[in-house]
Amino acid sequence: MKLTDENISKQQALDKKQGVEKNAKQGRSSQPKPRNSADPRNEKDDTINNDLNVDKEETKANVAKGKKRKADSATEKGNASAEKLIKIQIPSTLKKQLVDDWEFITQKNMLVKLPRSHTVDDMLTKYLEIRSKKDGVMADSVGEIINGIRSYFNKALPVILLYKEERQQYHGIVSDNVSPSSVYGAEHLLRLFVKLPELLACVKIEEETLISLQQILLDFLKHLQKNQSAYFLSSYEGGTRSKDSARSKDS
Secondary structure, three states, X not given: OOOOHHHHHHHHHHHHHHHHHHHHHOOOOOOOOOOOOOOOOOOOOOOOOOOOOOOHHHHHHHHHHHXXXXXXXXXXXXXXXXXXXXXXXXXXXXXHHHHHHHHHHHHOOEEOOOOOOOOHHHHHHHHHHHHHHHHOOOOHHHXXXXXXXXXXXXXXXXXXXXXXXXXXXXXXXXXXXXOHHHOOOHHHXXXXXXXXXXXXXXXXXXXXXXXHXXXXXXXXXXXXXXXXXXXXXXXXXXOHHHHHHHHHHHO
């Protein structure tokens, strides 16, 4: 369950190419809009969609294009399985959390206060403790998947999980010896679950492993939902952009 810079780059290239194709079909009168990878509005109707699952048609297109470039029939079969099995159903209360998150940042010029009191590292460790008590013995697969989520998060955050309004904050708080998972919290981790189906479609995973992965991911989402009031912020802090705007109005 490795996420490489190459896989992320492939996903970005596919997203960009599909965006160009969609804009071409819309006609000369329509203006192409820049794609914000973490923005819930990136659905076909360009509106805030409460269902923040990955667009199934987009995922199918990505897999289909990957098949054309590969002659290995075994690889094609693996990609087809990934296309069929990668489904992460985000609970409705967490979908609303994603929309609220988007509104705070892109509409109200606010930011998540960092570092978070409950970081990604804290939440993943807590989940492992709960699973260990529940199962009696911690299965190696569970620990491996949770560590994989941490690795995915740390590599994907600066590439596809930040809104443009958050990049200045990121560069100011994350350095070479600081991992994002030790600073960011549930708000940004939840965005990863929106993008995971696309990311995992680029990785070779056996069907049995994929089923186990999906079950653990869904169970972890239930853990987030159960602790939503503790893990997620109810309000954000004023961002640099909003403060600058206030100064310009006063001058």
